[in-house]
Amino acid sequence: GAVVSQHPSRVICKSGTSVKIECRSLDFQATTMFWYRQFPKKSLMLMATSNEGSKATYEQGVEKDKFLINHASLTLSTLTVTSAHPEDSSFYICSAKSAGGPISNTGELFFGEGSRLTVL
Amino acid sequence: QKEVEQNSGPLSVPEGAIASLNCTYSDRGSQSFFWYRQYSGKSPELIMSIYSNGDKEDGRFTAQLNKASQYVSLLIRDSQPSDSATYLCAVNTAGNQFYFGTGTSLTVIP
Numbered sequence: 001g002a003v004v005s006q007h008p009s010r011v012i013c014k015s016g017t018s019v020k021i022e023c024r025s026l027d028f029q030a031t032t033m034f035w036y037r038q039f040p041k042k043s044l045m046l047m048a049t050s051n052e053g054s055k056a057t058y059e060q061g062v063e064k065d066k067f068l069i070n071h072a073s074l075t076l077s078t079l080t081v082t083s084a085h086p087e088d089s090s091f092y093i094c095s096a097k098s099a100g101g102p103i104s105n106t107g108e109l110f111f112g113e114g115s116r117l118t119v120l
Numbered sequence: 121q122k123e124v125e126q127n128s129g130p131l132s133v134p135e136g137a138i139a140s141l142n143c144t145y146s147d148r149g150s151q152s153f154f155w156y157r158q159y160s161g162k163s164p165e166l167i168m169s170i171y172s173n174g175d176k177e178d179g180r181f182t183a184q185l186n187k188a189s190q191y192v193s194l195l196i197r198d199s200q201p202s203d204s205a206t207y208l209c210a211v212n213t214a215g216n217q218f219y220f221g222t223g224t225s226l227t228v229i230p
Contacts, residue, residue, distance in 0.1 A: 034217075043223050093164075111156075114162070
């Protein structure tokens with residue numbers, strides 16, 4: 001399958017600081033990337049859909065000013081958690097959608113390794 | 121998000137048995153459906169994708185799709201202890217969002 005790289009894998013920061021997480025599709029161009037958050041023993045919660053060259057579409061309840069998403073190229077999307085607080089501690093996972101599949105808009109979703117954020 | 125629903129389990133089956141995982145979705149316009157496996161502390165990995173009504177087989181895995189009933193399932197034949205994980209159903213909606221179910225925890229008992 002396609003390769004998606006996410007960095008950093010772990011980050012610990014102090015409350016009030018900002019943290020940037022990068023997501024790269026290494027062997028394909030991803031016009032759409034998705035950012036998820038997962039709490040322990042819970043499912044993936046979609047935070048936002050990121051389309052290259054345009055503003056991200058945020059899910060209801062996700063603060064766009066707190067979770068800044070930039071998708072400046074077909075292979076890179078970044079998530080910045082601004083002024084992080086302990087309640088933002090979570091496992092953040094990016095994913096990139098490949099092109100292709102038998103039907104338009106049915107590319108498969110490949111995941112980065114995830115970034116575990118701990119805010120002290 | 122209730123767009124995709126799964127039984128959370130846990131589901132336990134003996135080694136060699138068939139494990140059956142089920143999923144329903146709400147967006148009738150959805151066209152693509154996926155099953156992912158996730159081990160604790162790791163990212164999900166794609167097992168199968170299915171786009172058309174009916175069955176799709178890949179090795180020990182069979183995905184079944186019924187769009188009229190808005191139902192997707194995954195069968196795992198000859199279950200192995202290494203299959204023990206959380207299985208996530210995912211749906212690509214007509215609005216191009218990917219939503220996941222809550223996941224079903226599967227334990228295969230040796």
